[in-house]
Structure formats: structure tokens, C-alpha cells
Amino acid sequence: MKKVNIQEAKERCARPERICMAITLDEKGTPDIIPLGWKMWTSGEPPMVAISVAHARYSHQLLHECKEFVLAWPGEDMSRGVLLCGTKSGRDVDKIAATGWTPLPSTEIRPPLIEECSVNLECKLVSTLDTGDHTIFVGEIVAGYVSEDDRRMLISIGEEEGYDSLGGRGGYRFGAVRR
């Protein structure tokens, strides 16, 4: 074992990381979508999830304002749309229109579900915590949905073996576990 710079150590355990997306609404009611690798469960009862969003992101502002979000897990066929959502800002682009994904009404909150995703969770914001250049948003999960297909989950990958590459660009490299 050798001491290395912190970035190098992080990279050794940062990927593969399953990707999810947080969906909020802007003040006009247009959905915004941000892909996230930095998320974790944080309570069993009541069920809660935490996500980390950079201060500079448009979604950061919208999460504070909207106080509700859907957390949606994309399947292996959705890498192109996820790349678009991660590289364009909702300030400039209507992400539902640009991806062609289908918004469906939620039952407990205002932001929509994404029909094409494998899992959708409706979340109500319960607390936040600033952490360096990000904020942790903690949401209580108030409803859940699953698709009935057999697609694999989309994963952010590095150079590891065992994964099928599904494209990507810049800092994004997508894959799914090889079956």
C-alpha cells in the first residue's frame, strides 16, 4: 500500500457507480433533469435518500425552490439522453423535449416521473447540508415505481473489466454489467 494524492485514491473507488437522475421543476413548471452519481440511502424508516449537487448547478437552485424531486434510474438504452442532461443546462434546454423522454404525473409531488426509467422514486425534501462545493439534499421517499422490463441499469464506468461500454463523452463514460 502506498500513499498517493487524494484524487488518485478516489478514482480507484469512484467507479463503477450506478447513475440516477433528479427531476425538479422550474418556476414555470418545466421539468429539469440532472444525472447524479453521488447519492445514497440514508434512512430505512422513514425511507430517505440523500443526493449531492454542486452549488453551481441550475438544479441546485431548483431543488432549493421546488423542495420536491423524483429520483429516476435510467436503463442501458438511455445513455444518449443522460449525456445530454449532464452536459447541457436546464437554463438553456428543455430536457424533456431534447431527450424525447415521456413525463408521467407523480401522485404525491409535482415533478414528473420519467416513463422510460427502470425505477422512479417520488421524494419530498426534508433537509439540506452544505458540504464544500456541493449541498446534500435529503428527501423522504413517498412513492415508488418500477418498470417490468429486463433492461440493465446504466452505470458510470472507468477502465474496469466486466462491463459493456455504452458510449459517453468528456467526463462521462457509460456502461452496463456484462451478462
Place this chain on the structure above:
Amino acid sequence: MKKVNIQEAKERCARPERICMAITLDEKGTPDIIPLGWKMWTSGEPPMVAISVAHARYSHQLLHECKEFVLAWPGEDMSRGVLLCGTKSGRDVDKIAATGWTPLPSTEIRPPLIEECSVNLECKLVSTLDTGDHTIFVGEIVAGYVSEDDRRMLISIGEEEGYDSLGGRGGYRFGAVRR
């Protein structure tokens, strides 16, 4: 897509989940080790990581008291020790002695590194947030170490294809990505 109970929806996206371990010290200076699936990066600059630990856990008390922790990523050969650390309490068991793992001195904090792990990160506690039945502990990463071997990372798995099973018991089922 169909609405299901929240637990069922969570299970669809909860695993596979890479496992790490938080190492703290008790008041006598004995290391305690808790395996965690619930962790995320939460700041790039300064580098920070967040972990969720249940209120009832002995490690929860020790994290509050020690205010420092090592986050260590076990390799595929360490499932037996990880199972022990996850199913026994540090109130009853000296986990270093029971696992046979090798503690090494950290450089910036008091809890030790685990020599056998693939990655070790030294973390100083910077903030906490209570979330339902868990607490989020946010640590600034102040030093990092990597091993030079080619072992695969240990993963908490479900029933997915693409993984080699590495044992487990009760709620724990371990694996590694099939190469």
C-alpha cells in the same frame, strides 16, 4: 411502469453496491470497523465524503466521539472479515483481532488504515445531519492510499447476473464483477 411499495422500488436499485468500511477508535484506542453500503462523495474541492450510519450502531456513537475515521475499500478476498464486522458489535468484539487484519498508522488522524484493503482514505469529521433512523457524517478526505494488487472490489449483490458470488449470510450477500 407500475406503482409498487417503496421497499420493492428501493430493492430494484439498491444493489449491486460497493462496500466500504469506516474505522474509528473507542475511548481506549481500540479500532472499531463498520461495513457500509450507504456512502457518497459530496464535495470535489475540498474533497469530502458522506456516510450514513444507523443511530443504534456502536460506530454511530464512536464517530460522534472520535470525529475522525478511515474509509477503507475491501478486496474480493475479504468477505469473511467484512461479514464479521457487519454482524458483530464492537462493544463485544475486537474487530482487528477477530479479522486478523493489519492496522497501519495513519498520517493525519488517529484511527488506523487497514493494510489488506485496496483503498484507504483518512477523513476528518466536518459536519453531521440526522436523517430518520440514521445520521449522515461528512468527512473531509485528508490523505489517500492505494494497494498495488489487481484484486476486484467487494460488492454487496442481489440476484443480478454478471457477478461472481463470494458468500455472505443473512442480509449480506457478497460478490465481485465477473471478468
